[in-house]
Amino acid sequence: MRHSDIKAQGLIRLLTQGLLALGEQKTANELGDRSRYIGMSDIGKSMECMRAAVASKLGLSAVPAATAVGGLAPDDLVRVLGQQLILQRGHWQEHGIEKALDATGVKLVPQLEISVEHNGVPIKAHLDFTLVWGGQRPAVRILELKSNGRILESLYASYEAQLYGQVGLLKSCWAEPSFSVPQTELQQVTFPQAIQRLFNVALPESPDNVDIEAWVLSISMDKVKPFGPYLPDMGMLETCLQTAVAIWRTTEDVRSASLGLNDLDYCQGFHPLCDWCDVNTDCPKFQAVSIPSDSACGLELEELAMLKERKTALEERIAESEKRIRQTYSLIGAQDWISTGNHRFRVVTVAGRKTLDRSLVLDTLSSLIGNEIKAQSALDECVKTGKPYDRLYIGKINKPLKSAA
Ligand code: SF4
Incomplete structure (x- = not known):
């Protein structure tokens, strides 16, 4: 070293x-x-x-x-x-x-x-x-x-x-x-x-x-x-x-x-x-099939965990950079494209995302129907549940600390 x-x-x-x-x-x-x-x-x-x-x-x-x-x-x-x-x-x-x-x-x-x-x-x-x-x-x-x-x-x-x-x-x-x-x-x-x-x-x-x-x-x-x-x-x-x-x-x-x-x-x-959690190493929730960390599967899983950590760090850097550029764009009063090197940049205002306010819908339905229980069940009938899907969960094992020696 x-x-x-x-x-x-x-x-x-x-x-x-x-x-x-x-x-x-x-x-x-x-x-x-x-x-x-x-x-x-x-x-x-x-x-x-x-x-x-x-x-x-x-x-x-x-x-x-x-x-x-x-x-x-x-x-x-x-x-x-x-x-x-x-x-x-x-x-x-x-x-x-x-x-x-x-x-x-x-x-x-x-x-x-x-x-x-x-x-x-x-x-x-x-x-x-x-x-x-x-x-x-x-x-x-x-x-x-x-x-x-x-x-x-x-x-x-x-x-x-x-x-x-x-x-x-x-x-x-x-x-x-x-x-x-x-x-x-x-x-x-x-x-x-x-x-x-x-x-x-x-x-x-x-x-x-x-x-x-x-x-x-x-x-x-x-x-x-x-x-x-x-x-x-x-x-x-x-x-x-x-x-x-x-x-x-x-x-x-x-x-x-x-x-x-x-x-x-x-x-x-x-x-x-x-x-x-300090006791997640041997928690029964994660009773796992253990595979050697130097096997092909072990290496791929470790690489995936590392890539996801990098992705999170990158996403944070991108979000920070975007915020800074948006602020600069408005501070310099830019209205049009800014070009530099091989790229052009512009901040535009886009329409906000539309979402349904569930409690407002319930209030409105209740006042139309005049019955909150019926309004609630009408709302429940309109709820669609998507198909179950597989999610890959990656969690850290808090292993006992090793000595420097
Ligand atoms: S690892 Fe999760 S489930 Fe297990 S003891 Fe800790 S918090 Fe509870």
Whole structure:
């Protein structure tokens, strides 16, 4: 290896080690020992896949400790760095959003912790941001940030469960000493006490007349989309609490070996969680016929996976380039073709795609027929299902990390 390559790899190793150490510190400072309670993200995860949720409670993580980076093989180093950049991008955005909200002067509590015990199970919620308004019409807004490569079309069920858990706990524990702000002396106080001490704002002793909502902000590199509002719903909260008890008990059963991890329910079908899952190597969902990676078929499959990765990267570059050229075209006020070398370019406005708004059709039909059930069944009769087709699914196996030696 060339001297400059060795130096470059040292730099990558240092950065990876720093990101892992930062992640460890943040978890310890803000979340504490996650094996000793059930968090809202555990509840959300279990609603998608109980096996993955229990595995993470058991500490079965594929993320190496910061101190282990020196021993990682180069390809594992690149993989770990890529995962950490995606993961920690959310923390950086959180920091920036906190500063932006602070700059507005709004009364903001970052990382408010609510802790309760339900049927003997310790449960905690960590709220990214809690915004408070006092006065005649007191209001509280919970904001949960989700950093996404591309803005979400709709919210995953796991995110919604998290939100219902957070907003339900805020209301039901309002007057209980269940609230703490990590790294401050505010520990185990009621919500009005915390707000009084932080901002000198008096909130009512009961949450009944307080306007409480929770929202998710899906954030990409250049867009934000809010999802909400989610209101306190005691039925949804009860479901979350029961789910927490189920995760806790199941984790104990697996720990004591009265149940195996592979006996647990897991999510079916194609699921984005699987590519990121720390225990996907031996998941029964992917009981596979193993073929040697250097066989003709193995090589072709590996090549296909690599080509698809390149295709995704290319599509992102094309989209960025098109966006930049469209912006430049409008900035220079061009109206006509621009030609250069062997190509010509022009931006034209084309008619938007026509789609049918299903809920509008239902409303219109209902008012015409005067019966919503009949309108719904008329609509259902018009739905055409295409023939089943084969889809080739490619997923990453998160193999144990190799040593550099
Ligand atoms: S690989 Fe997928 S199905 Fe298996 S445990 Fe992980 S998330 Fe669940």
